[in-house]
Amino acid sequence: MFMEDIKLANQLCFSVYNTSRLFTKFYQKALEEFNLTYPQYLVLLALWEEDHQTLHQIGRRLHLESNTLTPLLRRMEQAGWIIREKSPQDKRQLGxxxxxxxxxxxxxxxxxxxxxxxxxxxxxxxxxxxxxTIVKLEETLRTALAEDTDKSKENFNGTI
Known part of the structure; x- marks a missing residue:
């Protein structure tokens, strides 16, 4: 690899990071009048596609952990966008x-x-x-990370 290749301006990850930040600002401009944040908009998108989901279903769709999603959903409920309720069938599930x-x-x-x-x-x-292109890149990175996680588990299990 040439030294030119490792400069900040040549890093794909840096370009994606900056693009992500700009998209968030871009969407925030459109969402401002509704008093919504970009992550709240993503929750609404998921619920517009399929209403009545569990916290875990939404977390999987948005690739967010419950400790990130819970306060966000609480604020959305307080603002009147959604209802959070315990499942009558399974009190551990939040609908x-x-x-x-x-x-x-x-x-x-x-x-x-x-x-x-x-x-x-x-x-x-x-x-x-x-x-x-970005969806393909995302799939490739998820697969690579999953394989690394699987290898780490194998190595850990092999040492016990």
Whole structure:
């Protein structure tokens, strides 16, 4: 590897990190009028696709741990977006469902996002192409991390 390759400006991880931060700011601009944060918007997206999910289901979909998700959901409940309730079948499970405010805001929020996308001069074909590339990269990284975790478990189990 050449020394040029390891400069900060040439690091894909740094570009992805900065792009992620910029996307969060970008979406925050559209979500501001609804008093929503970007992570709260992601929860709403998951619930709009399938209402009545458990905390663990939402966590898996968003790749968030329950200790991150719990305070976020608590704030969303206090703001009237969702209801958190214990499952009657299993008191250990926390169910999450949309309140009327969360259901009714779907179209206005989606329109605000679409308007923001339109004003930012994003080329939709470039957007889709980048999304496809990043999804493949994400899958590759998840697989590599899972394999490393599996190897670590094997090594740990082999020493006992």
């Amino acid at each position: 999450i469902r949309l309140k009327d405010k969360g259901r009714d805001a779907k179209e206005p929020i989606q329109q605000a996002i679409a308007d923001c996308l339109g004003h930012e001069h994003l080329d939709i074909s470039q957007y889709r192409e980048a999304h496809e």
